[in-house]
Amino acid sequence: MRQQDEAEFRDFVISRAPALRRTAYLMCGDWHAAEDAVQTTFTKAYLAWVRVSAVENVDAYVRRILMRVVIDEGRRPWRREHAVAAIPDAVAVGGSNDDRDLLMRALRAMPTQQRAVVVLRYWEDMSVDQAATTLGVTVGTIKSQSSRGLDTLRRLLADRPTLVITSAHEEDR
Numbered sequence: 001m002r003q004q005d006e007a008e009f010r011d012f013v014i015s016r017a018p019a020l021r022r023t024a025y026l027m028c029g030d031w032h033a034a035e036d037a038v039q040t041t042f043t044k045a046y047l048a049w050v051r052v053s054a055v056e057n058v059d060a061y062v063r064r065i066l067m068r069v070v071i072d073e074g075r076r077p078w079r080r081e082h083a084v085a086a087i088p089d090a091v092a093v094g095g096s097n098d099d100r101d102l103l104m105r106a107l108r109a110m111p112t113q114q115r116a117v118v119v120l121r122y123w124e125d126m127s128v129d130q131a132a133t134t135l136g137v138t139v140g141t142i143k144s145q146s147s148r149g150l151d152t153l154r155r156l157l158a159d160r161p162t163l164v165i166t167s168a169h170e171e172d173r
Contacts (some may be wrong), residue, residue, distance in 0.1 A: 009049050013042055016059065020066055026119045027070040029108040037073060041066040057133075064134045067120075071112050106156040114149035121146050 021027070024034035024041075032141060045052050047063050055061045068146045107115055120131040 005049055005053065008053060009046055012045075012058065012062075016062065017042075020063070023063065023119060023124060024066060024070055026104075026123055027067070027115060028073070028108060029104050035072070037066060037069045040069045040073075044069070050061065060134050063120075063124075064082050064136060067116050067135055071116065102157065106153055107158055110149060110152050114152055117145040118149040118153065139145055 024037040120126045132139045
């Protein structure tokens, strides 16, 4: 890779890393896993930087890599296992009253595709077309997954009247 390309890549990483980490965290709910996903994303982007930097929207291209990395990592069998010191007799109920924690638990409970669409549409504030391009799916898929994702969030948060899930893009549905 030429020095100019390396400098361009370095500038891209410095400017986009915080936003990509936040997006990855919303997707996986774990800062360490989010950091790993972003590092994997940057590694893949670096290895193909000459090709990546030639696309019209580099940010969308790299965000698409990130979405695929997070989704693929979530499919790995060891990601579904969680070590605990002792096996509980019953499922723990209650926990934090913090709305952020509640929302993060609800996001983690959502199906991966719905979570990806909800994060891109309502956290990243992407249009239907931008989200479709980022995930490499049709506009119809984004619309249906947005609707289903919001319904899932409403259902998961039904017992919490303080959190109201509304769509700023209701006209897009």
